[in-house]
Amino acid sequence: MDTACFSESIYNLIPIDWKEPPQPPRYVEKRFDRNEPKKPPVPLRTDHPVMGLQSEKNFINTNAADVIMGVAKKPKPIYVDKRTGDKHDLETSGLVPKYINKKDYGITPEYICKRNEEVKKAQEEYDNYIQENLRKAAMKRLSDEEREAVLQGLKKNWEEVHKEFQSLSVFIDSIPKKIRKQKLEEEMKQLEHDISIIEKHKIIYIANK
Helix, strand or coil: CCCCHHHCCHHHHHHCCCCCCCCCCCCCCCCCCCCCCCCCCCCCCCCCCCHHHHCCCCCHHHHHHHHCCCCCCCCCCEEEEECCCCCEEEEHHCCCCCCCCCCCCCCCHHHHHHHHHHHHHHHHHHHHHHHHHHHHCEEECCCCCHHHHHHHHHHHHHHHHHHHCCCCCCCCHHHHHHHHHHHHHHHHHHHHHHHHHHHHCCEEEECCC
């Protein structure tokens, strides 16, 4: 065998002085303990059970009295949904209007009322905060007449720019014409954006500079 193969053997990894740990015994001897409690003895074959014991209780009369004095069992309400006689519980079927007969039926729960009050209070605080900021920033709210006047002015400016855009020549063969066309397109786009903003928002504030 080659010396290199012998040196790389897995058995060479085990130390020479290694000893196998002691194993526990496989069988353990069980010794008899005299102090251990004994089981009751098995009855003999000649032993006989105690017989002749009778109770003075009259079970027939007792059962009859229990039935007579007892409360009659109320039949469980059921419903039949097929002609074959399939029976189902009526109370859990949803056919019995028991929820509308409750005292608190139709009354808003207390937690919802509390939540509504909290939301209302938060909305009031937010409105007060906005009003305070508007007052500090000295912002002015546009009236309906001013808003309409601004909107009509923007539409008029858009019509003028659009009319000027339509008067451009069909052939744009020079740089000044291209610049003019781009400028008019940007103005129309900006005017359209401003018009859409004003039409979308009914309440508009402006800052006093």
